[in-house]
Structure formats: C-alpha cells, structure tokens
Amino acid sequence: MKVGSDIEAFMDRLGHRFAKPELLVRALTHSSIGSATRPDNQRLEFLGDRVLGLSIAEALFKADRTASEGQLAPRFNALVRKETCADVARQIDLGAVLKLGRSEMMSGGRRKEALLGDAMEAVIAAVHLDAGFETARKLVLRLWGERVETVEEDARDAKTALQEWAQARGLPPPAYETVSRTGPDHAPVFTIEVHLASGESERAKAGSKRIAEQSAAKALLTRLEGDT
Incomplete structure (x- = not known):
C-alpha cells in the first residue's frame, strides 16, 4: 500500500517503518470518518490498551523489585491513563495525521485529548500486529521514556x-x-x-x-x- 508523505514522515517520528502500512492508516482513522470500506481504529484501540498495559506493567515490575502491589498500581495507572497517552501522541505530532470526519475536524478533533489518547493506543496495536509484541514493547518504552523513571511524582494523587x-x-x-x-x-x-x-x-x-x-x-x- 502506498501512503502519502505525511504518513511517511509520521513513521519517521514514530520510529517504526510498517511492512503493512494499511495497519497504521487504520490506526489513524477515527470513527467519524470510518465506514464499511474504511474501518476505524476502535478495535485497534482495544488491543493497543492491552499491549501498552503489559509493556508498562512489566517495566515497572522490573524497575522496582521491592515495590508492593499497592505501590505499583498508582504508578501503572499514571502511565497508561488517557492524559499520558495523549501527551505521548503530541510528542510525535500524531494529531497532524489523524483522519477525521468534517464535523470532528471543525470542532478541533486533532487537539482533543480523548481522540489523541485513543489513537496512540491504536498505533501501538498496529505496531504489534505489524512486527510483534517485542517491537511494540520497545516502542512503548522508547516513547514513554523518562516517564517510567519519574512516575512516582505523577502517580501521587x-x-x-x-x-x-x-x-x-x-x-x-x-x-x-x-x-x-x-x-x-x-x-x-x-x-x-x-x-x-x-x-x-x-x-x-x-x-x-x-x-x-x-x-x-x-x-x-x-x-x-x-x-x-
């Protein structure tokens, strides 16, 4: 599948070249423009949430081998919550390549936290389906970066x-x-x-x-x- 220069540039920002770029296109397609012939990213979002969760849970488990479940849980929640996913999406300018319906685009959909967070999860799922869990896990840890190390402050309610x-x-x-x-x-x-x-x-x-x-x-x- 041939993709436009904007998608090519996004793959560079993401740090993953897709063998099946149609997976990425689907991950970037919001339900406001989805159709029977153009599937949206909702199913990918469901899978990406689980891939992200396992990647982060494992990273936290290994990073602090003395932490209790009660200590790990709020750290995990801080790293996988929608706000954090949206923040990572902004980091790689995901909003610029979101495929939205006209009404969603006119209402500022490219900047909406929920849309960005959902699409980030969908992109993670697309990487997982394209290249396997290990590649997706490495991508998550690279994009989340220092957030994993500094999460204690963010996890504090x-x-x-x-x-x-x-x-x-x-x-x-x-x-x-x-x-x-x-x-x-x-x-x-x-x-x-x-x-x-x-x-x-x-x-x-x-x-x-x-x-x-x-x-x-x-x-x-x-x-x-x-x-x-």
Missing part, C-alpha cells in the same frame, strides 16, 4: 494528599470552586480554585475540571510542604 494534610491538622476537607470557564465548547478551559478552612488557596487552569483540580491541589500542597 494530589487531591487525596491535600485532604490527608488537612485532616491531619483537624481541618475539614478542601473545597474546590470553578472560578471561570472560557473557550469554545469543544476546547474549554477551566480555572479552579482550591480553598482550605485555614485560609490558604491556589488556582490552576486546564482543559478539564478534574485535571485543574488536581493541578490546584498539587500547587497548594507543594507550597504548604515548602512552608513546613
């Missing part, structure tokens, strides 16, 4: 940690307030402020309330721990 900090000092749980919501419907930006009953607060912005809350909690916790 800032909201839980901040609540524990407050409870240890006899304070009620932190309160989260949506200060503003800006941007178009397809790409909103939320500003969240977290408050403690003792008067401390911090703000953060993100494309989802959950991420903004985590970022605000992390910022406040970092300041509080620095003060102590």
